[in-house]
Amino acid sequence: xxxxxxxxxxxxxxxxxxxxxxxxxxxxxxxxxxxxxxxxxxxxxxxxxxxxxxxxxxxxxxxxxxxxxxxxxxxxxxxxxxxxxxxxxxxxxxxxxxxxxxxxxxxxxxxxxxxxxxxxxxxxxxxxxxxxxxxxxxxxxxxxxxxxxxxxxxxxxxxxxxxxxxxxxxxxxxxxxxxxxxxxxxxxxxxxxxxxxxxxxxxxxxxxxxxxxxxxxxxxxxxxxxxxxxxxxxxxxxxxxx
Amino acid sequence: xxxxxxxxxxxxxxxxxxxxxxxxxxxxxxxxxxxxxxxxxxxxxxxxxxxxxxxxxxxxxxxxxxxxxxxxxxxxxxxxxxxxxxxxxxxxxxxxxxxxxxxxxxxxxxxxxxxxxxxxxxxxxxxxxxxxxxxxxxxxxxxxxxxxxxxxxxxxxxxxxxxxxxxxxxxxxxxxxxxxxxxxxxxxxxxxxxxxxxxxxxxxxxxxxxxxxxxxxxxxxxxxxxxxxxxxxxxxxxxxxxx
Numbered sequence: 001x002x003x004x005x006x007x008x009x010x011x012x013x014x015x016x017x018x019x020x021x022x023x024x025x026x027x028x029x030x031x032x033x034x035x036x037x038x039x040x041x042x043x044x045x046x047x048x049x050x051x052x053x054x055x056x057x058x059x060x061x062x063x064x065x066x067x068x069x070x071x072x073x074x075x076x077x078x079x080x081x082x083x084x085x086x087x088x089x090x091x092x093x094x095x096x097x098x099x100x101x102x103x104x105x106x107x108x109x110x111x112x113x114x115x116x117x118x119x120x121x122x123x124x125x126x127x128x129x130x131x132x133x134x135x136x137x138x139x140x141x142x143x144x145x146x147x148x149x150x151x152x153x154x155x156x157x158x159x160x161x162x163x164x165x166x167x168x169x170x171x172x173x174x175x176x177x178x179x180x181x182x183x184x185x186x187x188x189x190x191x192x193x194x195x196x197x198x199x200x201x202x203x204x205x206x207x208x209x210x211x212x213x214x215x216x217x218x219x220x221x222x223x224x225x226x227x228x229x230x231x232x233x234x235x236x237x238x239x240x241x242x
Numbered sequence: 243x244x245x246x247x248x249x250x251x252x253x254x255x256x257x258x259x260x261x262x263x264x265x266x267x268x269x270x271x272x273x274x275x276x277x278x279x280x281x282x283x284x285x286x287x288x289x290x291x292x293x294x295x296x297x298x299x300x301x302x303x304x305x306x307x308x309x310x311x312x313x314x315x316x317x318x319x320x321x322x323x324x325x326x327x328x329x330x331x332x333x334x335x336x337x338x339x340x341x342x343x344x345x346x347x348x349x350x351x352x353x354x355x356x357x358x359x360x361x362x363x364x365x366x367x368x369x370x371x372x373x374x375x376x377x378x379x380x381x382x383x384x385x386x387x388x389x390x391x392x393x394x395x396x397x398x399x400x401x402x403x404x405x406x407x408x409x410x411x412x413x414x415x416x417x418x419x420x421x422x423x424x425x426x427x428x429x430x431x432x433x434x435x436x437x438x439x440x441x442x443x444x445x446x447x448x449x450x451x452x453x454x455x456x457x458x459x460x461x462x463x464x465x466x467x468x469x470x471x472x473x474x475x476x477x478x479x480x481x482x483x484x485x
Binding site: 052072076078081082083084087090091095098105147151 | 246
């Protein structure tokens with residue numbers, strides 16, 4: 001079943017077209033990556049899909065709900081882990097999770113159950129009573145993902161989830177993201193080629209707001225006639241491969 | 243439910259910052275003690291406890307602007323607001339969630355000032371309760387100003403604008419530190435065109451039991467509160483849309 005259907009989605013800021021008639025579809029349970037250099041339109045696409053920014057034209061349907069007409073329903077289906085850690089620094093890890101449960105209207109019992117589940121999944125047990133603002137970048141990212149997952153989203157947007165993390169923290173987060181495959185539809189935006197290649201079922205490469213290619217990492221390498229994904233990305237973005 | 247959860251979180255963030263407690267509760271208290279000590283040595287009518295206390299309670303509310311503006315600006319900067327905008331929370335949940343938890347903090351600040359004033363000789367009277375009650379619309383003005391500043395300024399700018407500029411304006415133009423008649427002229431006219439001195443005069447009149455004198459001060463306070471609140475809601479919704 002199709003989780004996301006994007007039809008001619010366009011966003012213009014005065015004379016700049018941030019996203020230009022983007023059309024693609026993403027299947028349920030798929031881990032889909034959006035790749036591109038700075039200004040490619042990845043974050044704007046995620047902002048439109050998560051109802052943070054209204055498109056200039058076009059539409060997208062998340063589990064058949066329009067991001068323009070059915071905003072409230074779409075918000076009930078999704079969760080976003082933004083580029084910044086987006087945690088409440090003065091609250092403990094547990095209180096941050098409780099905050100998200102509360103804004104989603106969970107009962108006390110359900111909140112407790114979800115917090116236990118997410119704490120276990122993301123290994124947050126040891127830091128549960130620590131203030132979020134005192135945690136390292138890696139732990140804050142874990143908390144950020146836990147806060148996104150706690151609302152049981154059908155579609156999860158991860159915007160640069162491993163940005164600025166060390167190798168070990170990144171590897172740990174990769175494992176967590178892999179464990180979501182098949183259970184949640186994940187849209188990942190990243191600058192890291194190896195991350196997109198290692199984790200994604202399919203990858204879309206964008207440049208100047210336009211979709212250049214959308215396929216599996218293997219097929220993209222094949223089309224770019226190279227064994228290295230990074231090289232394939234450079235060739236496609238530079239227009240060496242059409 | 244959503245709004246209350248968010249309001250609870252905001253109250254925790256404010257109250258867990260020791261600097262907020264120091265400025266919000268400690269600083270007005272220090273001012274009462276210090277100015278009362280000066281009054282004991284060099285008697286000045288303005289610093290008599292029944293004049294001083296209402297002024298300090300109103301001046302202390304300028305820190306409520308700083309609290310709310312800082313919290314909102316930080317939430318915008320850290321993208322916590324962006325995360326929450328993708329949840330089923332409504333605009334009203336956000337606005338009330340940022341506004342309501344600061345009202346009890348404002349009341350607590352004023353109550354602490356009056357407790358200190360008792361110790362320094364203020365007579366116990368039911369008018370104190372009325373003065374505390376009328377702090378609510380005044381605090382709504384200061385909180386709305388915080389919502390407005392937090393919606394358009396960064397957390398660093400908030401420190402300068404609300405922490406330095408507003409507290410100074412609130413002090414100079416309120417008639418708490420010096421009698422505005424001493425300066426007179428344009429300075430006095432500007433002061434009386436703004437709500438700060440009206441808030442102080444209204445609180446002084448209530449504490450003295452001169453309820454007939456709360457007008458036109460109350461109208462100035464309510465008018466400014468309504469105007470700033472409308473602007474704050476507009477600017478908050480605008481930054482929400484600009485996400």
